[in-house]
Amino acid sequence: MDYLNINKEAWDKRTKVHVDSKFYDVEAFKDGKSSLNNVELEQMGDVKGKKLLHLQCHFGQDTLSWARQGAIVTGVDLSTEAIEQANKLNSALGLDATFIEKDIYQFGNENSEKFDVVYTSYGVLCWLPDLSQWANVIANSLVSGGEFHLVEFHTFNDLLSGYSYFPCTEPDVEDEGTYTENCDGEKSKMVTWAHSLSEVINALITAGLTIEQFKEYRYSPYNCFEGLEFIAGKGYQMLHKEQQVPLLYAIKARKNS
Ligand SMILES: C[S@@+](CC[C@H](N)C(=O)[O-])C[C@H]1O[C@@H](n2cnc3c(N)ncnc32)[C@H](O)[C@@H]1O
Numbered sequence: 001m002d003y004l005n006i007n008k009e010a011w012d013k014r015t016k017v018h019v020d021s022k023f024y025d026v027e028a029f030k031d032g033k034s035s036l037n038n039v040e041l042e043q044m045g046d047v048k049g050k051k052l053l054h055l056q057c058h059f060g061q062d063t064l065s066w067a068r069q070g071a072i073v074t075g076v077d078l079s080t081e082a083i084e085q086a087n088k089l090n091s092a093l094g095l096d097a098t099f100i101e102k103d104i105y106q107f108g109n110e111n112s113e114k115f116d117v118v119y120t121s122y123g124v125l126c127w128l129p130d131l132s133q134w135a136n137v138i139a140n141s142l143v144s145g146g147e148f149h150l151v152e153f154h155t156f157n158d159l160l161s162g163y164s165y166f167p168c169t170e171p172d173v174e175d176e177g178t179y180t181e182n183c184d185g186e187k188s189k190m191v192t193w194a195h196s197l198s199e200v201i202n203a204l205i206t207a208g209l210t211i212e213q214f215k216e217y218r219y220s221p222y223n224c225f226e227g228l229e230f231i232a233g234k235g236y237q238m239l240h241k242e243q244q245v246p247l248l249y250a251i252k253a254r255k256n257s
Pocket of ligand 1: 007011055056057058059060061062076077078079082102103104105121122123124127128
């Protein structure tokens with residue numbers, strides 16, 4: 001199955017919807033609003049002057065938000081539409097980001113540049129069949145002692161929604177709409193893989209990274225799943241049998257010197 005082309009087509013379609021959505025609010029972003037949340041801002045600290053690689057950057061709002069904080073940024077994404085929009089935003093804002101349209105595995109095979117920080121976040125791992133290869137791309141892109149930061153939706157929620165927690169040999173292939181408020185219900189075929197927490201952590205360790213921090217969160221900044229409830233000052237929560245479901249996790253890791 002040509003999963004890359006299937007997902008690329010879906011993300012090209014989704015991006016067109018996303019740039020006009022309130023969810024991504026491009027106008028507010030252009031007016032100076034950051035797309036970054038406290039979770040990644042607190043975890044990553046000061047990025048000024050650092051070379052930062054953003055994997056699966058979508059149409060670049062987070063990448064450009066890091067640039068506004070003084071980082072020297074490169075974003076990589078599979079979607080032609082996303083990279084076109086990211087370049088448009090970059091020009092409109094007079095920033096100096098580099099955006100590369102590529103599958104991250106292919107990027108890893110061709111890239112020789114080294115970065116101080118690699119960042120990836122919110123809905124990235126399910127599109128990747130092989131996390132060992134993913135972790136090697138990260139390790140090979142980092143300078144010795146460089147930092148990796150992942151903020152991801154918690155797989156616990158996938159389990160409660162009826163998906164596998166543990167990795168499967170076959171991916172899920174489904175027709176899905178997108179998660180922004182302005183989608184008209186149009187669906188696209190998408191191919192995704194389940195990845196357990198131990199799979200993520202072990203892939204990073206095996207690639208030569210030391211995990212320095214692992215956190216789980218009860219609140220998500222995004223209203224992008226069914227059944228979420230907004231709690232003022234905190235974000236979105238989900239209850240299961242009256243208990244809070246972990247909605248996000250975050251990993252900070254460092255490439256061994
Ligand atoms: C949910 S988005 C990431 C969210 C991002 N934090 C945001 O909202 O701005 C997932 C992104 O992964 C990209 N993607 C999926 N498979 C990929 C691959 N194999 N290589 C590179 N990018 C990929 C998609 O094009 C999409 O832009």
